[in-house]
Amino acid sequence: MRYMVASNNEFTGDIPRSLCNPRNLSFLDLSNNNFSGSVPRCLTSKSLTVLNLRDNNLERLPDIFYRSNSLKTLDVGHNHISGKLTRSLLNCTNLEVLNVESNRITDTFPFWLKALPNLQVIILRTNRFYGPISSPPNPLLFPKLHIIDISRNSFTGSLPPDYFVNWNASLVNIPQDHQRQPEYMGDSYSLGFQPSMYVANKGLHIKLEKILRTFGAIDFSGNRLEGQIPESIGLLKSLIVVDLSNNSFTGYIPSSLGKLINLESLDLSRNQLSGRIPQELATLTFLEYINISHNRLTGHIPQSTQIGGQSKSSFEGNVDLCGLPLHKDCFGERVPPTKTLTQHSEPRKQVLNWKAAAIGYAPGVLFGVAIGQMISLYKPVLFFKLFRL
Structure with a gap:
């Protein structure tokens, strides 16, 4: 037996021991x-390539990977x-995807994972990880990493200015061949299995059914990180x-952003950032979503x-921020909507026009009546000729 797929059922109890020591098993999916x-x-x-145990009630993951140098995907999320x-x-020197999200793992940041030369996706979201995510003697260097999600943990400390300097080439270099057929992770796996993941993107929590090999994402949200955002983030183009x-x-x-x-998608909301919003952000032509609300930004x-x-x-919660889309100009006065100005000014304009017409029309009528009366009394013949009565 090479493939075992028993996902999306209602199996209970322990994982059967009958699955132990499989000689040729390369794909095991017991998820959901x-x-x-x-x-x-x-x-x-040694032959196992994919182990998918997500969405169960498993309580322990012991040291069992001493013979798993063929393993490419390990997903034990939501246990x-x-x-x-x-x-x-x-x-697991061939490991590409590691997903342990939504568990109760209590540990420090796994710097030791940088020894895995093929690791491309790390998802530690919603656990109990703690401590710093930077270590001066051990720079964060993953040769092929392009997605890292460590959100909703208890990581602390600050990031040095050169934090992103040694990150891998796939995040630094922009893919050149856009005409080529898209490549997804797992294209070469057995049974056409392709890893999936959840990602916070454009204000939504969505599921990527397939992970594009050129998709780059960093999610450090929901931690206790402090200090300045490193300028070196601008290297990850x-x-x-x-x-x-x-x-x-x-x-x-x-400004390097x-x-x-x-x-x-850029989300910097609910921090303590100050100063002005860099003008350089206005040049990002693909930026569909930005959220910088609830900071201390000005200008x-x-x-x-x-x-x-x-x-x-996306901009509210910054007391001294002004300009559109906020209805507040940069002199501290609220800009009223244009439609409201038109509605209020038009009736007033009409009233003024009628008053001006009345002032000019009334004296003219009175003067004409007086002249006509004088001519009719003293020159009746001329009056009849003028008006051909």
């Missing part, structure tokens, strides 16, 4: 069931797994999604088609 207990130690093998992230993953919201970042919004020419909002099309809520 009600399995509980621990993942069996004997479950993995009840506690403890530390298993260090035996270091043996292939980024499509950046979410740093709900932290304690201070200082200015880095204007170099992210493929950026479609005029840069104007462009992309920024002008955003909702008012």
Whole structure:
């Protein structure tokens, strides 16, 4: 047996021991069931490529990956797994996707994962990870990483200015061949299996049924990160999604964000950022969503088609921010809607015109009547000739 697919059922209890020590099993999908207990130690093998156990009630993931150098995708998201992230993953030298979201894992940031040369997607969202995500002796260097989601944890500390300098080439270099057929992760997997993931994009929490190999995303939201956002983020020109919201970042919004020419979604809301919004953001032609609300920003909002099309809520909560789409000019006065001005001014204009006409018309009528009366009395013949009576 090479493929075992038993997803989307109502299986309960422990994962069957009959699946242990499979010699040729390369694909095991038990997702969306009600399995509980621990993942069996004997479950993995040298031939296993995909292990999908997400959306169950599993409580423990022991060190079982000592013989899993063929494993490319491990998804144990949405379980009840506690403890530390298993260090035996270091043996999975071909691992491309690691998804442990929505569990109860309590650990520090896994810097040791940088030893995996093929790792492209790391999803640690909604766990109990804590501590700094930067370590001066150990720069964050993943050779092929292009998606990292560590949101909704308890990471702390600040990011050094050069934090993104050593990140991989796939995020730095812009894909040149746009005519080529899109490549998705898992295209070469057995049974055509393609990993999926949830991502916060353009203000929505959506599911990517397939992960494009050129899709770049950083989500650090919902932590306790502080200090300035590193200018070096501008080096990652292939980024499509950046979410740093709900932290304690201070200082200015880095102008280098204007170099992210493929950026479609930017969320910096609910921090303590100050100063002006960089004019460079107005040059991002693909930017469909921006949210910088609830900060301490000041000055005029840069104007462009992309920024002008955003909702008012994307900028509110900044006391000294002015300009469209906020109805507040930069002199502290609220700009009334144009339609309201037209409605109020038109009736007043009509009243003034009638008054002017009346002032000019009345004396003329009286003067004409008086002259006509005099002519009819003293020169009746002339009066009859003029009016041909």
